[in-house]
Amino acid sequence: MTASATATAARILRFGLFEVDLQSKELRKRGLRLKIQQKPFQFLEMLLERPGELVTRKEIADRLWPGVFVAYDRSLNTAVNALRRALGDSPRNPRFLETRQGLGYRFIAPIDRPGDLGPRPLSSDFVDSIAVLPFQGADAALDPIADQIAEEIIALLSTADQLHTVARSTAFRYREPNVDAAAVGRELNVRTVLTGRVGQRGDSLDVSVEMVEASTGWRLWGEQYDHPAASAASLGHHIARDVARKRNLQLHDKPRPIQAAGDREAYRDYLKGRYFYNKLTEDALRKSVAYYESALGSDPHYALAHSGLADAYCLFAFLDAMPSRDALARARQHALAALRTGDLLAEAHASLANIRKLHDWDWEGAEANFRKAIALNPDYAAAHHWFADHLAALGRNEEALKEIRLAQELDPLSLVISNEVAWNLYMARHYQAALEQAWRTLALEPRFAAAQHTLGLANEQLGNYDAAVVELGNAYVCSGNHPVTLASLAHAHAGAGDREKAGKLLHDLENGSRSRHVSPYWLAIVHTALGNHDAAFAHIEKAIEDLDVWVVWLKVEPRFDPLRADPRFTGLLRRIGL
Numbered sequence: 413m414t415a416s417a418t419a420t421a422a423r424i425l426r427f428g429l430f431e432v433d434l435q436s437k438e439l440r441k442r443g444l445r446l447k448i449q450q451k452p453f454q455f456l457e458m459l460l461e462r463p464g465e466l467v468t469r470k471e472i473a474d475r476l477w478p479g480v481f482v483a484y485d486r487s488l489n490t491a492v493n494a495l496r497r498a499l500g501d502s503p504r505n506p507r508f509l510e511t512r513q514g515l516g517y518r519f520i521a522p523i524d525r526p527g528d529l530g531p532r533p534l535s536s537d538f539v540d541s542i543a544v545l546p547f548q549g550a551d552a553a554l555d556p557i558a559d560q561i562a563e564e565i566i567a568l569l570s571t572a573d574q575l576h577t578v579a580r581s582t583a584f585r586y587r588e589p590n591v592d593a594a595a596v597g598r599e600l601n602v603r604t605v606l607t608g609r610v611g612q613r614g615d616s617l618d619v620s621v622e623m624v625e626a627s628t629g630w631r632l633w634g635e636q637y638d639h640p641a642a643s644a645a646s647l648g649h650h651i652a653r654d655v656a657r658k659r660n661l662q663l664h665d666k667p668r669p670i671q672a673a674g675d676r677e678a679y680r681d682y683l684k685g686r687y688f689y690n691k692l693t694e695d696a697l698r699k700s701v702a703y704y705e706s707a708l709g710s711d712p713h714y715a716l717a718h719s720g721l722a723d724a725y726c727l728f729a730f731l732d733a734m735p736s737r738d739a740l741a742r743a744r745q746h747a748l749a750a751l752r753t754g755d756l757l758a759e760a761h762a763s764l765a766n767i768r769k770l771h772d773w774d775w776e777g778a779e780a781n782f783r784k785a786i787a788l789n790p791d792y793a794a795a796h797h798w799f800a801d802h803l804a805a806l807g808r809n810e811e812a813l814k815e816i817r818l819a820q821e822l823d824p825l826s827l828v829i830s831n832e833v834a835w836n837l838y839m840a841r842h843y844q845a846a847l848e849q850a851w852r853t854l855a856l857e858p859r860f861a862a863a864q865h866t867l868g869l870a871n872e873q874l875g876n877y878d879a880a881v882v883e884l885g886n887a888y889v890c891s892g893n894h895p896v897t898l899a900s901l902a903h904a905h906a907g908a909g910d911r912e913k914a915g916k917l918l919h920d921l922e923n924g925s926r927s928r929h930v931s932p933y934w935l936a937i938v939h940t941a942l943g944n945h946d947a948a949f950a951h952i953e954k955a956i957e958d959l960d961v962w963v964v965w966l967k968v969e970p971r972f973d974p975l976r977a978d979p980r981f982t983g984l985l986r987r988i989g990l
Contacts, residue, residue, distance in 0.1 A: 425460055427508065427521040429595065430499065432460060439498060451476055451487070452494040459509065459519035464851035468516040492517070510858045520855045522599065540659065542569065543578040543600050545586050545593065547608035547619075556680065557641070558610040559584075561619065563683065564648025565606065565655070570791045572661040578602060579793055579823035580683075581690060597626025600824060604632065606655065617641050621651055623658070633658050678714045681707035685720045690828055692862060693892070694733045700724050715754025722747035722763040723794075726770060729961040732895055732929050737959045740771040758789035762798060769802055770961045773989040778802060793823040797832055805964045806990070809840035827853060827860050834866045838873070839968045846870040861891035865900060873970055877908035895921055899934035903971055906941035914942060931955065933962035937971055949980050956987055963988055 423435040431440045437453055439446045448456075454476055458467055472488060492509070495501075501508045510518045544566045547558035563580060570577040578600055586596050597605040604623055611618040619637040624630065635654060639647040656663050685703035688696040701724050707717035725743035729736040747767045750760035765781035768774040782799040785792060800816035803809075816836045819829050830853040837846035850867035853860060868884035871877075881904050888897040902917035918938045924930055936951035955963050966972065967990045975981045 425523055427523045429592065432456065446498050448498045449491075449494060451491040452498065455491045456495055459517060460523065463519045463521075463523050464848075464855045466512055466516050466518050470516075472516065506858070518854075518858070520858050522855060540574060540604075540661070541576040541578070541602040542604045542606060542655075543583050543597060543602045544569065544606045545591065545596065546584045547610050548589060550609065550611040554610050554612060557617070558608070559683075560680070561610065561648040561651070562608065565652045568649060568652035568663055569655065569661075570789075571663050572656060575659070575661055576602070576822075577791065579791075579826070581686075582823050582825040585825055593622075593624040594626050594629035597624065600626075602626055608651075612641060615641055617647065619647060619651075623655065678707040678710040678717060681710065682714070682716045682720060685717070685724070689720065689724055689727065690826070692727070692731070692828060694728075694731055697724055697727055697731065697733065713753045715750045715757050715760055718746040718750035719754070719757065719759040719763040722750060722767065726766050726961065729770070732931050735929050735958065736770075736931070736961050740767065740959055740961070743767055744771055756788060758785040758792045758795055761785035761788065762792065762795040765802070766798055769805075769964060771959060773964075775802075775806065775989050791822055793819045793826065793829060796822065797829050800836055801832065804836045804839045805968060807968050809836075812836050813840065825856065827857050827863070830856060831860065831863045831866055834863065834870070838866055838870055838970075839965065841873075841970060843870045843873045847874065859890045861887045861894070861897065864890060865897055868900060868904065872904045872907055877904060880904040881908065895924060895928075895930045895934055898924070899937050902938045903941040906938070911942060914938065918942070931960050931962055932958065933960050937969075940972060940974055943974075945975060945978065948975060949978075949984075952984055956984065966990065 423433060425432045425434065429441050432438070433440070434457065437450075439448050439453065439456070455472065458472060458475060469488065476491070477487065492511075496503065496509060499508050503509075503511055506520060508519060508521045510520045512518060544562050547562045549555040549558040562584075566577055566580050566583070569575060582600070591607070593605040593607050597603070604625055606621065606623050608619060608621040617637070617639045619639065620634070621637070622634040623632045625632050633655075635651075637647060637651065639650070653663065655661075681703045685700045685707065688700035688703065691697075701721060704717045704720040704724065707714050707720075711717075722743045725739045725746070728734045729739035729743075733739075743763075744767045747760070747763040750757065751764055754760040761781045762785040765778045765785065768778035768781060772778075779799075779802065782795060782802060785795040786799065789795070796815045796819035800812045800814075800819060803812035803815060813833075813836055816829070816833050820826070820833055823829055831850065834846045834849035834853060837843075837849055847867060847870040850863045850870060853863035854867065857863075864883050864887035868880045868882075868887060871883060872880035881901065884897060884901040884904055888894070888901055891897050898917055898921050902914045902921065905911075905917065906914035918935070921930060921935065921938065925935075932951040932954040936948045936955065939945070939948040939951060952963070952966070966988065967985055972981070
């Protein structure tokens with residue numbers, strides 16, 4: 413890059429459809445200059461200097477109104493409202509500017525610079541990349557068919573050895589009509605973007621497809637298809653092969669999730685189940701199970717649905733939605749059923765790997781299944797994600813971080829994977845990096861409780877107890893008062909020296925266990941912080957007896973450090989194969 417180009421990149425910032433020129437003090441949308449006054453622009457500059465971080469009201473006052481000792485609330489509110497109007501942002505559902513009540517503001521959208529907009533280096537195995545966005549239906553009734561076509565294209569393109577295909581869960585976030593395909597491509601760091609529109613004339617589908625180069629916005633290829641509506645999925649195959657021919661790619665006939673035409677309804681239910689599974693809430697998880705069971709109603713031997721149920725019941729255990737022993741028994745049943753009918757499915761092997769780890773504490777067997785899943789489908793982001801957690805629990809931090817980064821590369825907008833990067837960094841004791849990654853996750857979704865929780869834990873280990881209490885309090889509220897967050901909040905108060913508050917929260921946690929399942933692991937966390945080591949060991953013993961899923965983190969969890977010198981702790985690790 414030339415010196416002039418570097419200087420340009422340094423002064424230009426982009427987010428969404430907007431561009432900020434820090435030298436000319438201009439805010440532009442799609443290249444058109446917007447009218448914005450000096451104070452709102454200065455306020456925006458402050459936020460952009462520290463994206464994802466809290467900018468306090470006092471810092472804003474000192475910068476925008478230096479030396480003014482009178483109330484400035486009205487002026488600040490005016491500047492905030494003016495900036496929100498310019499960005500078309502909402503205080504209730506912010507995309508750019510988040511208000512932290514009584515504290516200040518955060519800029520929560522991803523930011524990039526022109527110099528960073530080229531395709532990022534993926535791995536040496538990938539020489540090309542594409543995002544297939546959800547196809548648009550001419551009316552709402554056609555949306556399921558449009559999704560099915562796009563899903564089939566993604567499934568087939570992902571079999572190409574030298575093509576990185578963005579995961580469905582990431583690509584399908586871009587559902588807005590008239591989406592700027594080039595801008596999406598730059599945000600996802602891919603070279604090309606495929607879009608499509610689906611209409612219907614009688615018994616035929618009228619589908620238009622376009623491939624755009626992300627860096628320039630140029631149209632590289634387009635085609636019109638007239639196809640029978642009854643065989644929409646085969647149209648996805650046809651389009652994918654046309655794309656492959658255009659790009660000189662070789663597609664492979666890897667095992668595909670849909671075994672027969674009669675499974676189409678089951679596959680749609682499976683995808684809906686995966687969608688709700690990824691929300692990480694009890695209510696959404698119950699919807700996920702309902703969709704998986706509906707898929708099995710259509711096809712009792714449908715391997716993907718069995719795999720989905722295995723994963724869902726494992727997550728029930730992690731969310732304390734049901735006792736681990738019961739949840740894992742159901743998960744094992746479905747994982748084995750998935751493998752019986754889908755021995756060549758990556759999902760089936762990944763699901764069984766989780767059971768071997770969480771239920772059997774068979775660490776070598778679990779690793780073998782994870783590696784088999786990845787060999788069957790290297791693009792299956794969840795397998796890399798779960799394998800990363802497996803390695804992190806064993807203390808193999810470098811390998812774990814490599815796997816979780818690969819999972820993020822495959823599914824860059826997944827909130828779950830983004831937070832797992834932070835969680836793995838936390839378990840590796842890279843606390844500052846964990847904190848920064850948790851902020852990046854919250855930039856995608858400010859109320860994501862799992863990321864707020866990890867952010868609080870990282871702050872606590874860094875000695876930032878006030879920030880830890882605030883973030884863990886946020887996690888408690890946004891998680892619907894989940895006991896995991898309550899235990900972590902109690903631990904942070906104890907670390908800050910407020911034993912009385914920690915004791916009260918422990919009492920609340922114990923009382924809560926009368927009306928819902930509370931993992932003994934979390935009671936052990938709080939007792940450790942309060943110095944009640946005998947009680948902590950008793951609760952860990954109970955967690956192991958209950959096959960509690962959280963005990964897999966026992967070897968590396970920093971909050972158990974006060975117990976590690978005790979011979980009893982080594983004995984507990986031996987019991988779970990660590």
